[in-house]
Amino acid sequence: METQGLTSMSDEARLRWSTLGDTARRPAVILLHGGPGLPDYLGDVAPMIADLAPVYRYDQRGTGRSPWRGSHTFARHVDDLVELLDAWDVPEAVLIGHSYGTDLASRFCMAHPDRVAAMLLMCGPFVGDWRAGYRAERGRRMSAAQQEQLRWLQELPHRTEEQEVELLTLAWFTDHADPERGRHRAAHGARRRRPVNWSMNSELGKEARADPLDGHLTELRACLPARTELLGGADDPRPVSVLEALALRLDLPLTRVEDAGHEPWSEQPDTVRAHLRRFVHGTAGS
DSSP states (O other): OEEEEEEEEETTTTTEEEEOTTTTSSSEEEEEETTTTOOOTTTTGGGGGTHHHTTTEETTTTTTTTTOOOOOOOOHHHHHHHHHHHHHHHSSSEEEEEHHHHHHHHHHHHOHHHHHEEEESOOOOSSSSSSSHHHHEEEEEEEEHHHHHHHHHHOOSSOHHHHHHHHHHHHHGGGGSSHHHHHHHHHHHHHHHHHHOHHHHHHHHHHHHHSSSGGHHHHHHOOOOOEEEEEEETTTOOOOOOHHHHHHHTTTEEEEEOOHHHHHHHHHHHHHHHHHHHHHHHHHOO
């Protein structure tokens, strides 16, 4: 049975969350979605492990059912997670972040290492000069007409609902290993993961460029819990070689999910389910 709630932050923002599983069990698992600027989309991941531990997920401020207007900073989003853990009476948690959620998990871990029992970083964080390789691979997976249409949509000062859906579909379908199924999944996500908070995306992207995680890897390595792992899709257009280099820098195991892109649970659910269950079961048993 899923339980939902609404928690007020210290600055009066109200964050909507849900939990699946027995909340009396410890440690709890927190799923951190990506974006930034998207609502939570990890509803298919939570049931994979909810019989092993309670699984919490939430719409980050300014997204989905957590409406809020104001400036976005990493520090404020880290504070939000602290306040949610306190509200849930979770002294320490297993963090599972996806995409931008891995950046948030890493920055939270550096600020509050005592609150992190274990951490699984899924499809991120990408550090260093990874964008050139990503843009090149994404371009290779698109036709010239698709690339031109995406540029045109991105440059529009205002977009209709259908134009927004088309933009997101074009931006996301290359994230999948299977291009045909990828188009279907991207179109489905483009209608469900809405609205996109483009201001949040821009503000946190700007802060990430000004203070990249790259400059904190030594600090991060010193803060990581003993049980920390990386997982990535072998066919993610973002270079998996970047995750391989990060695994070496942080001395972490990296699992490559074959025939999967940026959302490996959607293309290889059995493989990802088995990996998540092993990870969470090992954490609960440690």
